[in-house]
Amino acid sequence: RKEVEQDPGPFNVPEGATVAFNCTYSNSASQSFFWYRQDCRKEPKLLMSVYSSGNEDGRFTAQLNRASQYISLLIRDSKLSDSATYLCVVNGPGGGSYIPTFGRGTSLIVHP
């Protein structure tokens, strides 16, 4: 079983739609969690960190469920510019280990 799993999609949604992605991780000792965005042929860029209490940044909401070992990303009011691949990243285990594990990404296509 891969350590970090994502549905590759693509998720094909109209502008204005709400879309949600999930990501599951296998290591219960994982310490930190992130969503990155990657545009075609470009480098990944941090979208947001994911905190235990959940966090929101404009149209984006991220949540962590440690008991079920998954994180989620919700995008409201989708824009054409949201079309990209979204990478789930899990760090850990703890004790100072900075070895991120990436999911393979979920592709989002927002159409007019």
Added chain:
Amino acid sequence: NAGVTQTPKFRVLKTGQSMTLLCAQDMNHEYMYWYRQDPGMGLRLIHYSVGEGTTAKGEVPDGYNVSRLKKQNFLLGLESAAPSQTSVYFCASISGGARREYTQYFGPGTRLTVL
């Protein structure tokens, strides 16, 4: 502040040739990483470094060597390139240290083709 830079941006090699990819960061980060990204495979860790003078193997280290002689630079070497090493290579860094900052910053990538 340039962040993370990579050279070259593109390269075409013949099988058996060697080359070195350079990654440089000006953020005084402790941790540096080399990944390769292939279609449908996601990012795979080749080698990483937790500080100047130290390196360690990642998920797919075979065929690659690395060095971290200076804190700001992390070099990835291919001694005898093979077509299977055709890929996009990304370098990344993390602050680490007492601040325990985990966000990774990526370079723009190097697109390597081995014929």
